Amino acid sequence: MKDFISKISLAIKDPMLRARILFVAAALVVFRLFSAIPIPGIDTDALSRLFSGSQFLGLLDIFSGGGLANLSIVMLGVGPYITSSIIMQLLTMIFPKLKALYHEEGEAGRKRFSQYSRLLTVPLAVLQGIGYLILFERQGVLPNLSQFDMATNVIIITAGSLLLMWLGELMTEFGIGNGVSLLIFAGIVARLPTVLYQFAAGFDQAQIPFYIFFTAAAVLVVYGVVVVTEAERPVPVTYAKRVRGNKVYGGISTYLPLRVNQAGVIPIIFALSLLLFPQMVFNFFTTSNTEIIKSIAIKLVAIFNNGWFYSIFYFVLVFLFTYFYTAVTFDPEAISTNLQKNGAFIPGVRPGPATAEHLGRVVTRITLVGAVFLGLVAVLPLAMQAVTNNPALAIGGTALLIVVSVVVDLFKKVEAQVSMREY
Numbered sequence: 001m002k003d004f005i006s007k008i009s010l011a012i013k014d015p016m017l018r019a020r021i022l023f024v025a026a027a028l029v030v031f032r033l034f035s036a037i038p039i040p041g042i043d044t045d046a047l048s049r050l051f052s053g054s055q056f057l058g059l060l061d062i063f064s065g066g067g068l069a070n071l072s073i074v075m076l077g078v079g080p081y082i083t084s085s086i087i088m089q090l091l092t093m094i095f096p097k098l099k100a101l102y103h104e105e106g107e108a109g110r111k112r113f114s115q116y117s118r119l120l121t122v123p124l125a126v127l128q129g130i131g132y133l134i135l136f137e138r139q140g141v142l143p144n145l146s147q148f149d150m151a152t153n154v155i156i157i158t159a160g161s162l163l164l165m166w167l168g169e170l171m172t173e174f175g176i177g178n179g180v181s182l183l184i185f186a187g188i189v190a191r192l193p194t195v196l197y198q199f200a201a202g203f204d205q206a207q208i209p210f211y212i213f214f215t216a217a218a219v220l221v222v223y224g225v226v227v228v229t230e231a232e233r234p235v236p237v238t239y240a241k242r243v244r245g246n247k248v249y250g251g252i253s254t255y256l257p258l259r260v261n262q263a264g265v266i267p268i269i270f271a272l273s274l275l276l277f278p279q280m281v282f283n284f285f286t287t288s289n290t291e292i293i294k295s296i297a298i299k300l301v302a303i304f305n306n307g308w309f310y311s312i313f314y315f316v317l318v319f320l321f322t323y324f325y326t327a328v329t330f331d332p333e334a335i336s337t338n339l340q341k342n343g344a345f346i347p348g349v350r351p352g353p354a355t356a357e358h359l360g361r362v363v364t365r366i367t368l369v370g371a372v373f374l375g376l377v378a379v380l381p382l383a384m385q386a387v388t389n390n391p392a393l394a395i396g397g398t399a400l401l402i403v404v405s406v407v408v409d410l411f412k413k414v415e416a417q418v419s420m421r422e423y
Contacts, residue, residue: 010418017417024175027167028186034074035067039153042071046141066187074160078180080125081165084117093328121165125158177410185406188399225404228373231260233366240343258363261370263325265401268378271317279304311382315375322371332359
C-alpha cells in the first residue's frame with residue numbers, strides 16, 4: 001500500500017505525468033458537459049418511463065456514457081465506434097486480407113485497420129441516430145419531426161459521436177489509459193449519485209445486518225472480478241541458441257501469457273443484444289391488429305419475462321459467445337508461426353501445427369473458466385434484485401466489469417509511467 005501511495009505521489013509531482021492526468025480530467029469534464037446538453041423538444045416524463053422499463057436501453061446508455069438517458073447531443077456516445085471495431089474484428093474471419101493487415105503488417109497495418117474502423121463509424125452512427133429518433137418519436141418522447149428536423153438532429157448526434165471518438169483517441173495519445181474506455185467509465189460513475197439516492201430512499205434501519213452482509217458480498221464479488229480479470233495461464237517458451245561469429249544469442253526461457261478472460265465484456269454485449277432486441281420486437285407486435293400475431297407476441301413476451309428462463313438463457317448465451325469471440329480474436333496458428341520465425345518453441349511440443357494445436361487446447365480449457373465466470377457475473381444482478389427487491393442493491397453485470405477493467409488498466413499505466421521515469 002505504501003509503495004502504491006508513493007507511486008501516486010510521484011505521478012502527481014512529475015510535470016509530464018501531471019499534464020497527462022490533467023488532460024484526461026479536462027477531457028472528461030468536456031464530455032460530461034456535452035452529455036448535459038439535450039436535443040430540443042424532449043418529454044422528460046415519457047423519457048424516464050421508457051428507460052425505467054427497458055433493460056436494452058439501459059445497456060445502450062452504459063456505452064453512450066450516460067448521454068442516451070438525457071437524449072443529449074452525444075446520445076450515441078462511443079457506441080458506433082465500438083460496434084465498428086467489433087464488426088471489423090469479425091470481418092477478419094471472412095476476408096484474409098483484413099486478417100493479414102491486422103496480424104501481419106505490424107504497426108502500419110494496424111493503423112490502416114483502425115482508420116477503416118473510423119470510416120465505418122460514420123454510417124453506423126447515422127443509422128443508429130435515425131433508429132433512435134424514430135423510436136423516441138413513436139414512444140412520445142419527441143414530437144413529430146419533419147424531414148428537415150430529422151436530418152438536422154441526425155447530423156448533430158452523428159457529429160457528437162464522432163467528436164467523442166476523436167476525444168477518446170486524444171485521451172489515449174496525450175493522456176493515460178484507453179480514452180474510449182475512460183469515457184464509458186465516466187458515464188457509469190456519473191450514475192452513482194442516482195443509485196445512492198435510491199438506496200437512501202429505501203433505507204430501513206431494521207435491515208442494517210442485511211446491508212452489512214451485502215457490503216461484504218460486494219467486496220468479495222469485486223475482488224473475484226479483479227482476480228479473474230487479471231488471471232492468466234503462462235505457457236513456457238524457449239528461444240533456441242544461435243551462434244554468430246564468436247557470440248551466442250538466444251537460449252533464454254520466458255512464457256506466453258494467455259488470459260483466462262480474453263473476451264472481456266464483449267460476450268455480455270452480444271448476449272444482451274440477442275436477448276433484449278427480440279423483446280422490443282415482440283412488444284411492438286403486442287399492439288397488432290391481427291389477433292394471431294398479437295396472441296403469439298403476448299405469449300413470447302411472457303416467456304421472456306419469466307425470471308428463470310431469462311436468467312438461464314442469458315447465462316447460456318454469454319457462455320457460447322465467450323467461446324465464439326475468443327475463437328475470433330485468438331489465432332493459435334499465427335502465434336505458432338511467429339514463434340517459429342523467431343526461433344522459439346514450447347518445450348516438449350514440436351514447432352508448427354503441433355504448437356498451434358497445443359495452444360488451441362490450452363485456450364479451450366481456460367476459456368471454460370472465463371465463460372462460466374462471465375455468465376455468473378452477468379446473471380448476478382438479476383439474482384440480487386430477485387433476493388432484495390431493490391434495484392439499487394445489485395452487484396455484477398457489464399458496468400462492474402468495465403469499471404474494474406478500466407481502473408486496473410489505469411493503475412497499470414500510471415505505474416508503468418512512474419517506473420519508466422524512475423529508471
